Amino acid sequence: MTETPQRPRPLRVLAAMSGGVDSAVAAARAAEAGHDVTGVHLALSANPQSFRTGARGCCTIEDSRDARRAADVIGIPFYVWDLAERFREDVVEDFVAEYEAGRTPNPCLRCNEKIKFAALLDKALALGFDAVCTGHYAQVVRREDGSRELHRASDLAKDQSYVLGVLDERQLAHALFPLGDTVTTKDEIRAEAERRGLAVAKKPDSHDICFIADGDTQGFLAQRLGRAEGDIVDESGAVVGSHEGAYGFTIGQRKGLRIGTPAPDGKPRYVLDISPVTNTVTVGPAAALDVDALTAVRPRWCGTAPTGPGTYTAQLRAHGDETEVSAALVDGTLEVSFAEPVRGVAPGQAIVLYDGTRVVGSATIASTRRATADAL
Incomplete structure (x- = not known):
C-alpha cells in the first residue's frame, strides 16, 4: 500500500505588515498556504506623521491604515503593537551613537536583529505563534537534520539576505519569507496585489532611513548631536x-x-x-580608499560557527557586489582578507559572508587595513 505524503502542518503565523505591498502579499501568500495568520503593524514612532511623502519614511498613520485595510481584504485578524520605545533605544539611539563615534551603521540590519526577530519574535512565541512572516526577499532552507539555513532569494536582483545576516539559527527556525523562493519582478508582485484586491498595489516602495522621513541624515544628526x-x-x-x-x-x-x-x-x-x-x-x-583587509567584531552566525579559516564571498553593503575573501575567527573577532582591494569600506558597516547562496553569518567592521603603503 502506497503512503500518501503528509502535508506540513499549518502554522500559527504573525505577519509583520508595514503597510507596503511586499508585506501585504507575503501575508496573503502565507494565508493562502493554509497557515493561521494574524497581521500586526509595528508602531515604531512615538509621534507618527499622518501621511508619507512619496517613498520617504514609513510607520505613519497612513501606513497603519493601509496595513489594516490589507488585512481586512486577506481576511485575517489585525493588531497594532507599540514598539516605539524599544525601537528608539535599540535602533535610533544606536544609529546616533555610531555616527558620533565616527562609524557608519546600518539601521535596517539593526532593526531586523533587535526588533523584528527579537522583540517581535519573542512576543510572538510567548503568545503561542510558530513563526514571524515578513516581506523580505530571502529563503530559509531546512536541512535533513532539521537545522535551518538562510539563502539568497531566488531572484538575486531583489535579494535582501544582507540585512538578515544577523539572524541566528533559532530565529531562522521561526522565520517565514513567502516572497523569497519565487522569481518575480516587482511589477508582477504589484500585479498579484492588484489581483488580490490589495489597495497597496501601486503604493511607492519605502527607501532611505524610515525614521528620517525627509532624507536629511546630516540635519537629523545635527539636531541630535549639535x-x-x-x-x-x-x-x-x-x-x-x-x-x-x-x-x-x-x-x-x-x-x-x-x-x-x-x-x-x-x-x-x-x-x-x-x-x-x-x-x-x-x-x-x-x-x-583601497582596503585589502579588515577586522570585524560581534560575529553572528546563521547556523553553526565556522571552526577554522575559510574562503567565502562577502557583501559589504545592502546593494553591493560580492567579493572573494578569506576569513577566520581569531579570539572572537573576524579577520578578513580580500582577494582584490575594495573601496568605500567603513567601520560600523556590516560584512556578510556567503558560501554560494548560503549566508554564513555577519559581523560589524571595526577597522580596516589600507592596501597602499603610504595611505592612512
Missing part, C-alpha cells in the same frame, strides 16, 4: 577646509565636502578617515 566645527585635512595634515560636525561624513564620500583648496593633481578627493576625538575629517585620492 554642530561642532572642525578641520578637514589632507593626508599630510594640512587644513584644506572646515566642517560643522565630523558625524556628517562617511568613508568614501565625495560630494558635499566644501573644500576650498584643490588637490595638487586636480582630481577629486574623498573622505578617508573620520576622527571623532579630534573632530577631524581626512580627505585624499580615490586610490587611498
Whole structure:
C-alpha cells in the first residue's frame, strides 16, 4: 500500500505588515498556504506623521491604515503593537551613537536583529505563534537534520539576505519569507496585489532611513548631536577646509565636502578617515580608499560557527557586489582578507559572508587595513 505524503502542518503565523505591498502579499501568500495568520503593524514612532511623502519614511498613520485595510481584504485578524520605545533605544539611539563615534551603521540590519526577530519574535512565541512572516526577499532552507539555513532569494536582483545576516539559527527556525523562493519582478508582485484586491498595489516602495522621513541624515544628526566645527585635512595634515560636525561624513564620500583648496593633481578627493576625538575629517585620492583587509567584531552566525579559516564571498553593503575573501575567527573577532582591494569600506558597516547562496553569518567592521603603503 502506497503512503500518501503528509502535508506540513499549518502554522500559527504573525505577519509583520508595514503597510507596503511586499508585506501585504507575503501575508496573503502565507494565508493562502493554509497557515493561521494574524497581521500586526509595528508602531515604531512615538509621534507618527499622518501621511508619507512619496517613498520617504514609513510607520505613519497612513501606513497603519493601509496595513489594516490589507488585512481586512486577506481576511485575517489585525493588531497594532507599540514598539516605539524599544525601537528608539535599540535602533535610533544606536544609529546616533555610531555616527558620533565616527562609524557608519546600518539601521535596517539593526532593526531586523533587535526588533523584528527579537522583540517581535519573542512576543510572538510567548503568545503561542510558530513563526514571524515578513516581506523580505530571502529563503530559509531546512536541512535533513532539521537545522535551518538562510539563502539568497531566488531572484538575486531583489535579494535582501544582507540585512538578515544577523539572524541566528533559532530565529531562522521561526522565520517565514513567502516572497523569497519565487522569481518575480516587482511589477508582477504589484500585479498579484492588484489581483488580490490589495489597495497597496501601486503604493511607492519605502527607501532611505524610515525614521528620517525627509532624507536629511546630516540635519537629523545635527539636531541630535549639535554642530561642532572642525578641520578637514589632507593626508599630510594640512587644513584644506572646515566642517560643522565630523558625524556628517562617511568613508568614501565625495560630494558635499566644501573644500576650498584643490588637490595638487586636480582630481577629486574623498573622505578617508573620520576622527571623532579630534573632530577631524581626512580627505585624499580615490586610490587611498583601497582596503585589502579588515577586522570585524560581534560575529553572528546563521547556523553553526565556522571552526577554522575559510574562503567565502562577502557583501559589504545592502546593494553591493560580492567579493572573494578569506576569513577566520581569531579570539572572537573576524579577520578578513580580500582577494582584490575594495573601496568605500567603513567601520560600523556590516560584512556578510556567503558560501554560494548560503549566508554564513555577519559581523560589524571595526577597522580596516589600507592596501597602499603610504595611505592612512
